[in-house]
Amino acid sequence: MRDAQDGGWPGEAIFYGADYNPEQWPEEVWAEDVALMRRAGVNLVSVGIFSWAQLEPAFDRYDFGWLDRALDLLHAHGIGVDLATATASPPPWLARAYPETLPRRADGAILWPGGRQAYCPSSPVFRRRSLALVEAVATRYAAHPAVLMWHVSNELGCHNAHCYCDVSAAAFRRWLRERYRDLDALNAAWGTTFWSQRYGDWAEINPPRAAPTFANPTQQLDFLRFSSDEQRAQLRAERRVLKRLVRQPVTTNFMIGAGGKHLDYHSWAADVDLVANDHYLTAADPQAHLGLALAADHTRGVAGGAPWLLMEHSTSAVNWQPRNVAKTPGQLRRNSLAHVARGADGVLFFQWRASRAGAEKFHSALVPHAGPETKVFREVCRLGAELRALAELRGSRVDADVAILVDYEAWWGVELDSHPSVDVTYTDRLAALHGALWRAGVTADLVHPSTDLTGYRLVLVPTLYLVRDADAEALTRYVHGGGTALVTYFSGIVDEHDHIRLGGYPGAYRDLLGIRTEEFFPLRAGERVTLDDGSTADVWTEWLHPTGAQVLASYADGPLPGVPALTRHAAGAGAAWYVGTRLDDAATDRLVARLLAEAGVRPAADAPPGVEVVRRRGDGRSWLFVINHTDRPARLAVTGTDLLTGADCAGDLLVKAGEVAVIREAGVEEGRCSPGSGRAPSSS
Ligand code: GAL
DSSP: OOOOOGGGOOOOOEEEEEEOOOOGHHHHHHHHHHHHHHHTTTOOEOTTTHHHHOOSSSSTTTOOOOHHHHHHHHHHOOEEEEOOOOOOOOHHHHHHHGGSHHHHHHHSSSSOOTOOOOOOOTTTHHHHHHHHHHHHHHHHHHHEEEEEEEOOSTTOOOOOOOOOOHHHHHHHHHHHHHHHHHHHHHHHHHHGGGGOOOOSSGOOOOOOSSSOOOOOOOHHHHHHHHHHHHHHHHHHHHHOOOOHHHOOOOOOOOOOSOSSSSSSSHHHHGGGGGGGEEOOOTTTTHHHHHHHHHHHHHHHHHHHTTOOEEOOOSOOOOOSSOOOOOOOTHHHHHHHHHHHHOOOOEESSSSBBBOSSTTTTTTTBBOOOOSSSHHHHHHHHHHHHHHHGGGGGOOOEEEEOEEEEOOOHHHHHSSSEEEEEETTOOOHHHHHHHHHHHHOOOOOOEOOTTSSEEEEEEEEEOOOOOOHHHHHHHHHHHHTTTEEEESOOOOOOOTSOOOOOOBBSTTTHHHHHHHHEEEEEEOTTEEEOOOOOOOEEESOOEEEEESEEEEEEBBBSSSSSTTTEEEEETTTTEEEEEEEEOOOHHHHHHHHHHHHHHEEEEOOOOOTEEEEEEEEEEEEEEEEEEEEEESSSSEEOEEEEEETTEEEEEOOOEEOOOOEEEEEEESSSOOOOOOOTTTOOOOO
16 A cells, blocks of 8 residues: 555645535536535545446447536636546446346345446456446546546445355355365365265355355355455456556545445555545444544554545435434534544545435535535535644654554454354444543554554454464564553454364463463343452353463352453563453443553543544644543643644643644654554455
């Protein structure tokens, strides 16, 4: 992945804008659009994302007239374009002419056109037709002065991540042959001696289609890997065409965070020139800003610490949640600036003008149905001006002393069926630990387990159920070299084939942690246990024996009274902690506070509860973001200049309820940037 230093980032501005869909509007509206864009300070719009049917209304017949006029108009008003390859959703004629391009569910049901993304990701017909479109669009607009970057497809895999049709089955077999070379290796990896599943011919193998009972877990895991790779193959194929024809950077919008677990983005980062992400709040969650921070920290980790682009979020409500709660006054700005705090060098939304028709007509936009005389558009204009005032921090990096290991394969593995408890989900402990750090004012990079951990003071390992030998050894080396690590329950259980690591749990980390668990004791729904330090916990307990670790807390009740629940093992020059139960939030906060103290990690600033503090650094300067999520004013001992107001503060910063300050700091000692900075995460 390239970063700001070697030309991955076009221009010097912080980007501000939205998806712009001029094809939904009569051209008379476009003039008002560009005038309002200028008023709002918009400098980048994503154009053409869902316009395949407009650009190629019939097989091989192209109509670029409207797009020519739209791009010329945007350029005439100084607005840059992130031009889509327009392959996100095929036009209805494709399915009519080639019904085999339609995706199928595991139960065989066909997913028909009429929504979006109705194509099988492995379809050679889709691939051919989509690349013909990319070729046509790129040839026509490669030299258009408005185009600053290229946007491959849109949220690849959002609705069609897993296809079970015959075309996909054939592609899955090809992928498996590549991976295993011979059937014996596949049979061994899939453990097919179990339940008479042995394969004697590649042709017998299918995707894990609807079956009488649990499908083979390794077959499921490989299908998830294959499916991520198939989506990635579309990105790579489009990128290859673009790289032949255009000079601008190429990206696509990832769905890290709220978008779920379908795609292994750590392996995708190598295929984009700059990482871009879409993030939507879970409106029902009053603490949704924690989910936002988690997604942003993960996006930065995928980007190897480099600046990234927030390609989509919403100005207010979305249309696709059960209750589409609107953003309160000021929330749009807090959300956007929280992404910038955590490394975004551009803030874009879906979409510019709220649609009049179609499934997303109740989705918010920069220009609402009610027009520009609205709370939303006023806030949009204010934010545009503020992002211009923050231009000096473009290219700077986020400070983080803590790493949290995250891996999509572990996520896939832990959420397969027939496990000890349905209550063990991947993001549960990840969010709990990240939330505890957020409350402590400490920023973490979310990185792949293969990332070089040197330089991090503390490494957290939540629910890393599946781990490769090399990655487990890397954590051991990190601790022995003086690092502090915490591993949570149901980590290190299986290898990459989903085979149990024998000899007592958690096999991969047993020696590092100085413990050996002989049996899991998951709890009943709603059952709670108490620890002898007063903490409460639920979901999980286990019969753990220390084999060198010091016991910090044990169960006072529940199925295992007296058995250790929290341990610490001095290993080499460092320490490896283990927590064998699901602590409540207060106990998690206390545990994280102990770990931070032991590892010598300080918050970005001492701040009252509910006030988010994050630091960015670059060129010998530092900027502190202070985001007040509470309904009370907050005071912090900070010295510097607020870039948003121009006001100076000398050791006493007041941030009003719901407000944000971005302080260019005076007198903060020169520190490291994010230890992960500049290192592309290696992929597995
Ligand atoms: C995204 C998608 C956009 C729009 C948006 C609505 O997933 O990329 O096209 O649908 O959601 O929130």
